[in-house]
Amino acid sequence: MFESGHGSQAVEGLSTVVASLRTLEGGCDGERIDLITELEVLKAAVSAAQARLSVAFAESQExxxxxxxxxxxxxxxxxxxxxxxxxxxxxxxxxxxxxxARAMVREMPHTLAHLTAGRVSEWRATILCRETAVLTVDDRREVDRRLAGDLPSMGDAQVARAARGLAAQLDPESVARRASKAAAERCVSLRPAPDTMTYLSGLLPVAAGVATYAALDRRARELIAGGDERGRGQIMADTLVERVTGQATAEAVPIEVNLVLPVDALLGTEDSTAELVGHGPIGAGAARTLLSAAAASGAPIWFRRLFAAGECQLVGLESRRRLFPEGLRRFLVLRDKVCRTPWCDAPVRHADHVVAAGRDGPTSAANGQGLCAACNQAKEARGWSAQVVSPGQTSQGLTQRHRVRLRTPTGHLYDSTAPPLFDGGGGDRAADGSRPDFSWAERALELRLAAA
Known part of the structure; x- marks a missing residue:
């Protein structure tokens, strides 16, 4: 995933410590508890060291x-x-x-001392930082000083309550500013859940949230009293969908769904994995059920072939334009699924040239990657560069996945590989599809469903 050529005695010393932990077992249960305690101390001390190093690095870079x-x-x-x-x-x-890190090092010396000594965890220190974020530097230092004696013995909720109380005491206006800022950040989010479900979450002011929940609960009780056989939670969920969408029933929602699945899975001759775009992998049976329900409701279904027989990726997609055309951009989203920066799970927002168009980088699938807005902006900063290691084409009998190497200003290298089209389907494979770890079919379709 990454490479580093910056060796030093300090780095080697830490590597030795990490290596020694791999065989740590303890002789008896009492010793194991002692080791668990000391490891928790070590985790906190490591967090403090990371904070100091992060601030020093940022100051040096700036x-x-x-x-x-x-x-x-x-x-x-x-x-x-x-x-x-x-x-x-x-x-x-x-x-x-x-x-x-900046808050700990510059504004909260007592909390940093506790963290360095392993008396508080990084998360507990983070809670204190979060609850004092609206205060001035002087008031924040005062909260840090007043809580210093009790902080090691306080739980998460206690730290949050104490910090809020002191913040209100030292700067009453900060409470109003914090509430105003929080209300401005109200939003609705969607994230996948197991078994072809999804979490629809709303971050609302408390009065609005309580009123919404009470209305759904009241409706559920009315229907149950009238003989509705659904459970209370089911009725609340269905009512939410009906009232938000304006549909008569929760099942008749006008949506567009993108589904990618092997041809054999569509025909029912193979039970492999499909991909619900924006959600993640689902079983072939669930995909066929989704298609059947769409067809039963009269939904139009669009089919588009994505992968020809014997290929695991589209190849030769080119454009003479600097911007990615819509078809090519959609391909990047389907191929990469989420932002291609290592460890970033944010949705794809930008179709990015790996090698910039200004440096004669082509507008192609091989030179394209999906990035979130933050990662695209970071990549354009001074000293950053990227190159295509594997274009994702058939070479020497193997069809390899697309791979990009990112170089940071310090010279560190991080590799990013496009995920398999269908999770669980294996990695690189022979062009004839003979490798046993590559279980999904040679051809796939993108299906776009829109309920009538």
Missing amino acids: AAQAAAGVPARERGRGVAAQIALARRDSPHRGSRHLGF
Whole structure:
């Protein structure tokens, strides 16, 4: 996944410690409990060390950018993303890690001391940072000082309550600012759930959330009293769908669904895995059920061949334009599924040229990748570069998946490989499909369903 050529005694020393943990067992149960305790101390101390190193790295990178003439408004661009990659995390979380580190090192010396000594966990320190984010630096330091004595013995909820109480006492206006900011961030999100289900979540002001839940609960009780055989939760879920969409029943929702599945799975001759775009893998049986339900409701179904026999990827997709045309962009989304930056699970928002178009990079499937907005911006920062290691074409009898190598300003390398079309379907395979670990069919279809 990544390579590093920056060896040092400190790095080698830590590598030795990590190696020694692989065989750590303990002689008796009492010793095992002691070791678990010491390892928790070690985890906290490591978090503190990461915070100090992150701040030092950010300051050094920003100073180097300033010396190179980077405008003040652009300094720091890509720094949090490098920290995220080093921690095998998404760039979004990298910004959180860096923000936490700066708060610990610059504004909360007592909490940092507890973290360094292993007396509090990184998560507990993060809660304190989060609950004091709206305070001035001086007020934040005061909260840090007042909680210093009790912090090691407090639980997560206790830390949050105590921090909120002190924040309200030191700066009452911060409570109003925090509430206003939170209300402005209200949103609705969708994420996959097991068994072809999904979680639809709403982040709402408390009054709106309670009122919405009460209305759904009231409707469920009315229908149950009238003899409805569905459960209370089922009725609430169906009522939510009906009221939001305006449909008479929850099943008759006008939606568009993209489904990718092997041809043999569509015909029922093979029980492999299909891919519900934006959701993830589902069983072939569930995919056929979805198609049957769509057809029964009178939904039009569009078929488009994606993969020809003997190929695991589309090849030769080219465009003379700088921007990716819609068909090619859709292919990148279907191939990459989520942002291609290692450890980033964000949805694809940008069709990106691996080698920039300004550097004569072609607008093609081989030179394209799906990225989220944050990763695309980080990749364009000074000192970043990328290259295609494997174009995802048949070569020497093997059909290899698309692979990109990302280089950060410090020279670290991170490889990103496009996932299998159908999860569980195996990796690279012979062009004749003979490898046993490649279970999905040679041909696949994209189906677009729209309920009538």
